Amino acid sequence: MSTQATKTQTSPAVKISVNTIGKSTPVPANRPIIITIDGPAGTGKSTVARMLAAKLGLDFLDTGAMYRAAAAIMIDKQFDEDQVGELVSEVIGADLHFDWSQDPPTILAWDNPIDHRIRSQEVTDLVSYVATLSELRQHMVRKQRIIFAQHPHLVTEGRDQGSVAFPDAPVKFYLDAEPMIRAQRRIDQLGIDPQTMSLETMCDRIIQRDEMDSTRADGPLVCPDDAIRIDTSAMDIEEVVDLMAKHVMARVQDLPELDS
Ligand code: DC
Numbered sequence: 511m512s513t514q515a516t517k518t519q520t521s522p523a524v525k526i527s528v529n530t531i532g533k534s535t536p537v538p539a540n541r542p543i544i545i546t547i548d549g550p551a552g553t554g555k556s557t558v559a560r561m562l563a564a565k566l567g568l569d570f571l572d573t574g575a576m577y578r579a580a581a582a583i584m585i586d587k588q589f590d591e592d593q594v595g596e597l598v599s600e601v602i603g604a605d606l607h608f609d610w611s612q613d614p615p616t617i618l619a620w621d622n623p624i625d626h627r628i629r630s631q632e633v634t635d636l637v638s639y640v641a642t643l644s645e646l647r648q649h650m651v652r653k654q655r656i657i658f659a660q661h662p663h664l665v666t667e668g669r670d671q672g673s674v675a676f677p678d679a680p681v682k683f684y685l686d687a688e689p690m691i692r693a694q695r696r697i698d699q700l701g702i703d704p705q706t707m708s709l710e711t712m713c714d715r716i717i718q719r720d721e722m723d724s725t726r727a728d729g730p731l732v733c734p735d736d737a738i739r740i741d742t743s744a745m746d747i748e749e750v751v752d753l754m755a756k757h758v759m760a761r762v763q764d765l766p767e768l769d770s
Contacts, residue, residue, distance in 0.1 A: 543663055547684075548685075581628075583600055651670070673732050683737060683754055684733040691742075
């Protein structure tokens with residue numbers, strides 16, 4: 511099947527198009543769409559974003575992977591915290607990009623896979639600091655906009671996607687959940703033994719991280735005014751994804767078409 515196909519075929523319920531990388535999607539190929547998902551840690555943003563993208567045949571961008579890759583570069587190059595300029599130059603030179611043939615797409619630096627490194631504890635410990643660097647954030651946002659230009663049917667998740675990177679996105683979501691619920695999800699996700707870290711300690715950490723994310727100068731965690739806010743505390747993942755997909759489909763027919 512052509513990777514540039516723009517054919518549509520009719521099904522009884524919805525029109526199915528084929529997007530730029532050959533996936534079936536109910537979103538017409540000639541109507542670019544970006545769906546942003548913002549929200550704090552532990553709301554299931556990544557999982558939900560990935561599932562929503564799969565359900566709707568859209569591409570999925572994990573912007574946290576970009577900050578994690580920058581943290582891995584900082585470790586490898588042994589930069590100190592005062593070497594921000596050097597770090598940003600190195601990250602620009604690394605030309606972070608994704609391998610879109612993988613599901614989910616994997617990240618590369620200097621054309622080498624770096625994905626296997628970015629979830630390590632040392633990267634996780636450093637990435638919150640890296641994500642506070644304005645110069646780096648500006649570079650990442652520029653990259654994210656280029657990625658959207660190349661992948662015009664995109665679900666993107668991160669803390670600033672609807673608020674800073676794509677303020678004109680036609681569909682924005684903000685996922686939230688009670689801190690205690692988010693703490694439990696984090697513990698389950700990381701497989702943490704309750705003997706080594708209590709739910710209360712994890713909850714305190716989550717609240718501290720929310721505070722750091724919401725008060726940083728550049729790209730703070732905020733709920734965009736025009737975002738659809740979903741409290742996922744009492745919902746399972748499938749319910750969240752179904753609800754989001756309904757919101758998206760309600761918007762699709764109003765999206766502007768590309769000039770042909
Ligand atoms: O979602 P995650 O845990 O992979 O994100 C890693 C870090 O990057 C986390 O500290 C939040 C930060 N981040 C950010 O500041 N802005 C984004 N768009 C994505 C992630």
